[in-house]
Amino acid sequence: MTSTKSYKPIQRNLQNIHHSTSEAVLQAKPFYKRSRSNKIPQDLLGNIAILKFPRRTFWITKKLKARKFLKQNKQVTTVLEKTEKIQGRLRTAKTKHLAGIKTKQATYKENNCTFKFDVDKSYFSPRLSNERKMVADEIAKLISKAKSEKRKAKSAKSITSNILILFAGIAPYPIVIAKHLLSKKITNFKIIANELNTEAIKEAKKNIILNKLQKYITLIPGDANKLRKAKSEKRKANKIKNFDFILMPRPNLNDTFLKTALKLSKKGTTIFYHGFGTKEKVLNEIRKDTINKIGKIKIRKAGDIKPYEYRWQAQFKVK
Numbered sequence: 001m002t003s004t005k006s007y008k009p010i011q012r013n014l015q016n017i018h019h020s021t022s023e024a025v026l027q028a029k030p031f032y033k034r035s036r037s038n039k040i041p042q043d044l045l046g047n048i049a050i051l052k053f054p055r056r057t058f059w060i061t062k063k064l065k066a067r068k069f070l071k072q073n074k075q076v077t078t079v080l081e082k083t084e085k086i087q088g089r090l091r092t093a094k095t096k097h098l099a100g101i102k103t104k105q106a107t108y109k110e111n112n113c114t115f116k117f118d119v120d121k122s123y124f125s126p127r128l129s130n131e132r133k134m135v136a137d138e139i140a141k142l143i144s145k146a147k148s149e150k151r152k153a154k155s156a157k158s159i160t161s162n163i164l165i166l167f168a169g170i171a172p173y174p175i176v177i178a179k180h181l182l183s184k185k186i187t188n189f190k191i192i193a194n195e196l197n198t199e200a201i202k203e204a205k206k207n208i209i210l211n212k213l214q215k216y217i218t219l220i221p222g223d224a225n226k227l228r229k230a231k232s233e234k235r236k237a238n239k240i241k242n243f244d245f246i247l248m249p250r251p252n253l254n255d256t257f258l259k260t261a262l263k264l265s266k267k268g269t270t271i272f273y274h275g276f277g278t279k280e281k282v283l284n285e286i287r288k289d290t291i292n293k294i295g296k297i298k299i300r301k302a303g304d305i306k307p308y309e310y311r312w313q314a315q316f317k318v319k
Contacts (some may be wrong), residue, residue: 007164011198040065041084043126046108048119049073050095052082066098080119091123091169091251092197101211110172111180115207117170124170124198125244128249131302131313135272136180138315139163139245142270143186144238159191164243164264166224166257168193171204171217176214177247191217192243194224223272225260252276252305262318269318276305282312294318 041052051070053062066079080095095104108115110129117124143161150159165173174193181189195201201221208217220227246261246269261271271294275282277298286297294316302313 018176044073044076045106045126047101047249048078048080048106049076050080050082050105050119050139051098055062063100064308066100069099069150078103080104086123092121093119093123095120107271111176111179113172113175113211115170115172116210117176117203117207118199122170122197122203123251124172127303128172129300132176133180135173135247135313136177138183138272139177140184140186142245143181143189144184151213158188161186161245162243163189163191163245163247165191165193165247165249166227166261167248168195168204168219169197169200171207171219172206173247173249174230175207175211175213177209178213182216189216193226194220194222194227195216196223224257225255227264243269245269246271248273256285256289258286262290262293265318267318270318271318273314273316275304275312275314277309279310279312282314286316290316292319 010289015049021212045049051062051066051069053065063083066081069079070076076102079098081098082093083096084094086093097171104119106115106117106119106124107125107126108117111133115124115253139161143159146159146161163177165177171193178189178191181187193194195204198221201219204219208214208219213255243266246265248257248261248271250257250273256273256275258271258273262272263272275285283297283299286294295318297316299312299314301310303311305311
C-alpha cells in the first residue's frame with residue numbers, strides 16, 4: 001500500500017512536467033519563426049551592400065550569407081559588414097570585407113544623380129533618398145511661388161535664390177536640389193555647401209563635377225559654427241551674407257546649430273531642420289534656441305533611428 005500511494009503522486013508530477021514542457025515548446029515556436037524570418041539590416045549603395053549581423057554571429061555564417069547575397073543581387077559586386085556604429089561629428093563608420101570585389105568605393109545613383117565615395121571615409125545614407133527629393137520639391141515650389149508673386153508686383157529685377165546647406169557631406173542634398181531645380185527650369189539660384197570632414201569635401205568636389213553642377217554649387221569647408229566669420233574668398237566672391245533657404249541635415253549631436261543658422265538668415269528665410277528623439281523633444285529644442293524668432297513649425301517624421309525614436313524634419317520661417 002505504501003509503495004502504491006507513493007507512486008501516484010510521482011505519476012501526477014511527471015504528467016505536469018510533460019504538460020509544461022510541451023507548452024513551453026509551443027510558446028517558443030513563434031519566437032523561433034520570427035528570428036528565422038528577420039532580414040539582415042542592409043544598406044545598398046549601388047555596387048556595394050553593407051550588412052549588419054547580430055552579435056556573436058559566426059564568421060563562416062557571415063561569409064556564406066554574404067556570398068548568397070551576391071548571387072541574389074546581381075547589381076552588387078561587393079559585400080561589406082558594418083563593424084562599428086556611425087559616430088562623432090564626422091559621422092564615419094567602419095566596415096569589413098566579406099565577399100566579392102575588395103573595394104570600399106561606392107558608385108550610387110538616386111534622383112537622376114550619381115555619387116562616388118569611400119563608405120568608410122564619408123557619411124552617406126541611401127535611406128534619405130526620398131527625403132532629399134521631398135525637400136528639393138518643396139524648395140522648387142517656394143521659389144516658383146516667389147517668382148509668381150514678383151510677376152504680379154511687376155518687379156524689374158530678377159530673383160536669385162541663395163541656398164545654404166550645412167553638414168553637406170559628399171553633397172547629396174546640394175546635387176539633388178540643383179538637379180531638381182534645373183529640371184523645373186529654375187536656373188536663378190546659388191547653393192553654398194558647408195562640411196567639416198575634409199575627405200567628404202574632396203569627394204563632394206568630384207561629385208559636383210561628375211553631375212556638371214560647378215556653376216551652381218560652391219563648397220566652403222570648416223566648422224558650421226564659424227561659417228558666419230569665415231573669410232573665404234569664395235564666400236566674398238559670391239557676396240552672400242544671408243540666405244533664402246537653410247538646410248540642416250545635422251548629425252545627432254547636442255548642439256542644434258540653430259543660433260548659427262539664425263545669424264545667416266533674414267526675414268522670410270525658410271529653414272529645414274533635422275532633430276532626433278521624440279516630437280516634443282525636437283519642438284522644445286527648436287523653440288529654446290530660436291527664442292520666438294520664427295513662425296509656425298511644420299514637423300514630420302523623416303525616418304527612425306531606434307525603437308520609438310525618430311529623425312524629424314522641421315520646417316519654419318524666420319520672422
